[in-house]
Amino acid sequence: MSLIDSLPRRKAFSSEVDAGSREENASKQKSAAPFRSHRNGSSSSAPKLPKVDGLIPWVVPLAIVLVWQLACVTGYVPSRVLPAPTDVAVAGWKLLLSGELVRNIWVSFWRASIGFLIGGGIGFAFGLANGLSQLSAKLTDTTLQMVRNIPHLALIPLVILWFGIDESAKLFLVALGVFFPIYLNTLHGIRTVDPQLIEMGRIYGMTDGELFRRVIFPGALPSIFVGLRFALGIMWLTLIVAETIAASSGLGYMAMQAREFMLIDVVVLSILIYALLGKLADSASRALERLTLSWHPAFQKK
Amino acid sequence: MQEALRFETAEAEPVDRTEIVVKARQLRRVPEGAARGLSLTIRGLRKAFGDNEVLRSIDLHIPAGQFVAIVGRSGCGKSTLLRLIAGLDAPTAGSIAFGEQPRAQDVRVMFQEPRLLPWARVLSNVEVGLGRERSSADAQARAERALVEVGLGDKRTQWPSVLSGGQKQRVALARALVSQPRVLAFDEPLGALDALTRISMQQLLERVWRDQGFTAILVTHDVAEAVALADRVLVIEDGRIAEDVAVDLPRPRRRGSAELAALEGEILKHLLEGSEDSL
Numbered sequence: 001m002s003l004i005d006s007l008p009r010r011k012a013f014s015s016e017v018d019a020g021s022r023e024e025n026a027s028k029q030k031s032a033a034p035f036r037s038h039r040n041g042s043s044s045s046a047p048k049l050p051k052v053d054g055l056i057p058w059v060v061p062l063a064i065v066l067v068w069q070l071a072c073v074t075g076y077v078p079s080r081v082l083p084a085p086t087d088v089a090v091a092g093w094k095l096l097l098s099g100e101l102v103r104n105i106w107v108s109f110w111r112a113s114i115g116f117l118i119g120g121g122i123g124f125a126f127g128l129a130n131g132l133s134q135l136s137a138k139l140t141d142t143t144l145q146m147v148r149n150i151p152h153l154a155l156i157p158l159v160i161l162w163f164g165i166d167e168s169a170k171l172f173l174v175a176l177g178v179f180f181p182i183y184l185n186t187l188h189g190i191r192t193v194d195p196q197l198i199e200m201g202r203i204y205g206m207t208d209g210e211l212f213r214r215v216i217f218p219g220a221l222p223s224i225f226v227g228l229r230f231a232l233g234i235m236w237l238t239l240i241v242a243e244t245i246a247a248s249s250g251l252g253y254m255a256m257q258a259r260e261f262m263l264i265d266v267v268v269l270s271i272l273i274y275a276l277l278g279k280l281a282d283s284a285s286r287a288l289e290r291l292t293l294s295w296h297p298a299f300q301k302k
Numbered sequence: 303m304q305e306a307l308r309f310e311t312a313e314a315e316p317v318d319r320t321e322i323v324v325k326a327r328q329l330r331r332v333p334e335g336a337a338r339g340l341s342l343t344i345r346g347l348r349k350a351f352g353d354n355e356v357l358r359s360i361d362l363h364i365p366a367g368q369f370v371a372i373v374g375r376s377g378c379g380k381s382t383l384l385r386l387i388a389g390l391d392a393p394t395a396g397s398i399a400f401g402e403q404p405r406a407q408d409v410r411v412m413f414q415e416p417r418l419l420p421w422a423r424v425l426s427n428v429e430v431g432l433g434r435e436r437s438s439a440d441a442q443a444r445a446e447r448a449l450v451e452v453g454l455g456d457k458r459t460q461w462p463s464v465l466s467g468g469q470k471q472r473v474a475l476a477r478a479l480v481s482q483p484r485v486l487a488f489d490e491p492l493g494a495l496d497a498l499t500r501i502s503m504q505q506l507l508e509r510v511w512r513d514q515g516f517t518a519i520l521v522t523h524d525v526a527e528a529v530a531l532a533d534r535v536l537v538i539e540d541g542r543i544a545e546d547v548a549v550d551l552p553r554p555r556r557r558g559s560a561e562l563a564a565l566e567g568e569i570l571k572h573l574l575e576g577s578e579d580s581l
Contacts, residue, residue: 200417203390204477205406205433214430218421295421297463 083265088272091265100254105273108239108251111167112277115174116235120228123179127186131220132212144183152176153241165246170239177238178231185227189220222296225289232281236274339367339517340400340408340484342387347396349382356382358541359396366401369511369518371528374538375573381489383538384411384521388487400485407433407481414490416470418462424473425449425458431477448480449473451513452506468499472506479510486511488520492527501557504531508553525573529565530555537572545572 065085071077072084079087095101126144130137152173163169193216201215243252251270258266293299347360356379364370374380385391387398388411400409410431418427428445429436449455452472462470471491478486488507492500508531511518522528528535529549537545547569551561 196413196415196417197419199390200413201430203388203411204430206430214422215419218419221421293421295423295461295463 083268087265088269092269104251104254107249111170112235112239115171116178119175119178120182120231123182124186127183131187131190148180156245160246170242173242174235174238177234181227181230185223189223190216193219229285232285236278240274338484338515340404341366343399345397348394349386350394356541364517367515367517369533371520371522371532371535372538373522373525373528373535378538379541380521380538384487384489408484410478410483411487412474412478412491414493416474418470418473420462424460427473428476428480431480433481445480448476452476468495483516485517490522525566525569529562530557
């Protein structure tokens, strides 16, 4: 039955497409023709899709904030335990006006980036050296692997004794924290470059410098980026801990100070800022990845 | 039909060997640019990996501009021979001498894998083939010419990852050709391609060889491919040249013709007999 039913409809649809003049006639059939309605639907919603796609990652965080706000407003969660998002925003606004917030974020950001540059730079240098030179690897790799297994945060007491609660203590800890992910992934990246490509490069007369620039480094880059993203996570983690334990400025200090005065909204604010800074660092490294790895099938537009 | 076959065994006297060379030279229809090829003489070549002697004793002369195919069962040492000729490995004993001292860019190899740099666009990949002349002013123009020659002129700004297997192999061919080599060694370059792509690639190889007149050495496990393309087919068995067959058929050769089939059958028969012996 349904087959017989669909036949005349199909006919009407095709004639409508071919001629297109019998508008009245066609409009009668429109509601009955499944093809037509389907096509209309998809064509009107298709251009909107990319925008919606970009917002999807933020649906869950927004929903959490919304539920949080509701829970606070209804009194399900007492404000002593967790202040409402609006209260946190107000606290943030006040700190912003006093200039305290910007100053503390800047101090933390400065510590994070300097520590990251020092530790990441040394880790990258060791990764390159040990990946490219057997001698260097034999000399230092065992030592580095032993040091790697010491949790760097366990050194905090020692670091405080050495450096006090000075800037250098925080920089040292951050540098130590980011050193290993960068070192290990750079080394791994260089060791796993396709040997067939290296042989190809040699056959085609590349000098050592050229071989590094054109074959080894680009080949190791995806792995180096993995290390970079790990290191960025560790960078914030280390800084938070270091600033919470011993500091006289910075986000962690701001949170500890607020705890002293029972300013729970400021405590929550600093935690949220850490989350946003972490996301920012991750987005930056992803953007860099897209820029430099555009050749990689995983980063090509579909 | 049988006249097309000239079997010479490896055990033949050295004196006979030079005769073969002369015959091979006479048989060959010399292409225009033949002067560009390099001749190749191999004497007493051995190669051992530890206790495993892969090549026992190879004596071979390849005249300039000849297209030689090397066939044999897997593990017979044919790829090792090619790697020695290309200078990728050092022989255990013996010598390989070219007609004149080749520059680095005179000897090029094409592998079974395209070995393209995934992070370089097609044109840059071809430029790699220029070797030390990469930085010269006309590098890009030469690379583009080589790409056009293999029919991929419109792909020069693509990433290798978007190309098909056959196209990648054509880029690799352009990279090998761009320095205008005088000896080009192919290590089963078409082994990973589907049947139809293989045939069009074979025609492409034959065309560029005729155009450029380099000495071509093709290692393959496909006897049909060997007889379709080569002037001369070497059968390697147990690290020795077991047979040296001149393919005296006019070009362009029609695939599937009776002469090619007969020649292929003859060589295959020999190869299969050999495998039965060893079982």
